[in-house]
Amino acid sequence: MLASPIAIPAFTDNYIWAICHQNQCVVVDPGDAAPVEGFLEEKGLNLAAILVTHHHPDHVAGIAALTRNREIPVYGPANETIPCMTQPLKDNQIIKLDSLGITLKVMDVPGHTLGHIAYHDAENGWLFCGDTLFAGGCGRLFEGTPSQMHTSLHRLAELPAQTLVYCTHEYTLANLEFAIAVTPHDQRVQARLAAVKSARKNGQITLPTTVAEECRTNPFLRTADTDIQNACEAREPGASGSNVQCFASLRRWKDNF
Numbered sequence: 001m002l003a004s005p006i007a008i009p010a011f012t013d014n015y016i017w018a019i020c021h022q023n024q025c026v027v028v029d030p031g032d033a034a035p036v037e038g039f040l041e042e043k044g045l046n047l048a049a050i051l052v053t054h055h056h057p058d059h060v061a062g063i064a065a066l067t068r069n070r071e072i073p074v075y076g077p078a079n080e081t082i083p084c085m086t087q088p089l090k091d092n093q094i095i096k097l098d099s100l101g102i103t104l105k106v107m108d109v110p111g112h113t114l115g116h117i118a119y120h121d122a123e124n125g126w127l128f129c130g131d132t133l134f135a136g137g138c139g140r141l142f143e144g145t146p147s148q149m150h151t152s153l154h155r156l157a158e159l160p161a162q163t164l165v166y167c168t169h170e171y172t173l174a175n176l177e178f179a180i181a182v183t184p185h186d187q188r189v190q191a192r193l194a195a196v197k198s199a200r201k202n203g204q205i206t207l208p209t210t211v212a213e214e215c216r217t218n219p220f221l222r223t224a225d226t227d228i229q230n231a232c233e234a235r236e237p238g239a240s241g242s243n244v245q246c247f248a249s250l251r252r253w254k255d256n257f
Contacts, residue, residue, distance in 0.1 A: 002021050002101075005017045005022060005208075006018045009035065010030075010058075014034035014110060014168055014169060015028070015167075015205075016031065016032070016036060017128060018036075018039060019102070020045060020100075021099065021100045023045055023046055024099040025043075026050070026051060026099065028050075029050075029053070029063035029128075030060075031058040031062055032061060033064075033066045034062075034104065037066070039156065044068040047070060048065065048076065048097070048099035048100070049073045050063060050075065051075050051104075051119055051128065052074065052077070052082050053168070054113040054130050054131065055082055055113060055115055059130065060083050064083050065087075070152065073086050074086050074087065075089055076088065079114065079115030080113065087185050089106045089117060090106065090108075091108035091117075092106065102121055102124065104120065104122065105119070105120045106118075106119060109132040109152035109156065110138065111138075111143075111144035111145070111148045111150075112130070112131045112138075112143070113144065114138035114144055117130075117180060122160075124158065127156065127159060127211070129165060132149075132152055132153065133153055133165060135171070135176075135206055135207060135209040136209075136218050137219075138192075139221070140222040141251060150244050156211070157211060157257065159211050161212035162211070163210060164210060165207070165208050166211075170206065170207070172206035173193075173197065176192055176196055176252075177193065178254050180193055182219050182232075183228060183231065185227075188216050188217050220247060239253050
């Protein structure tokens with residue numbers, strides 16, 4: 001089994017995930033080349049490939065510089081325009097990263113963008129999900145519909161409970177502050193919020209999370225819960241008509257929180 005992926009901080013709250021084996025490295029969503037180049041130089045690593053989840057600049061803007069003097073594969077969603085992409089991917093496609101000795105399954109998870117994909121490594125129990133699922137939250141609906149995002153999130157929630165979730169932003173504290181506003185008496189959310197506040201106070205990263213933790217405390221995965229439906233109904237009458245309506249209400253609530 002490989003060592004756990006390493007977070008390379010970028011911008012104000014992005015994480016570029018680095019998967020390393022021996023002297024080889026694959027990075028996920030490199031929105032900025034400089035911190036990646038610095039990491040590679042510091043660790044004495046060779047960049048072997050790039051994985052991309054969606055087309056937003058903070059996930060792809062570093063690709064051109066990283067591939068300028070390297071002939072490496074760039075994997076990304078077939079339904080989006082990704083700079084320098086050499087390997088367009090579709091749902092359920094299996095890719096093998098020989099440099100790392102790992103196999104990834106591609107999962108279509110539209111909502112944040114229409115072509116958004118995630119990468120699941122079943123052997124190591126890793127999920128690289130970009131901006132679809134966050135610790136305690138989910139991505140904004142820039143292109144997709146509430147129904148699409150709801151379906152995508154629950155597809156990810158069906159992965160094994162111990163799956164480690166490597167999302168790409170340090171949004172956990174803000175997400176849990178919203179979650180506690182939705183269900184103020186939920187002791188599981190209270191405990192997680194307290195732990196995250198302590199971690200951030202000490203400058204610690206709050207990722208990865210797990211599928212099990214998200215199913216317990218992430219409101220966007222719990223739209224069937226009575227307490228969450230009641231909270232959304234109180235704020236938007238009619239919101240509890242279905243799980244998708246409840247999700248849409250939650251997302252609007254979070255957008256203006």
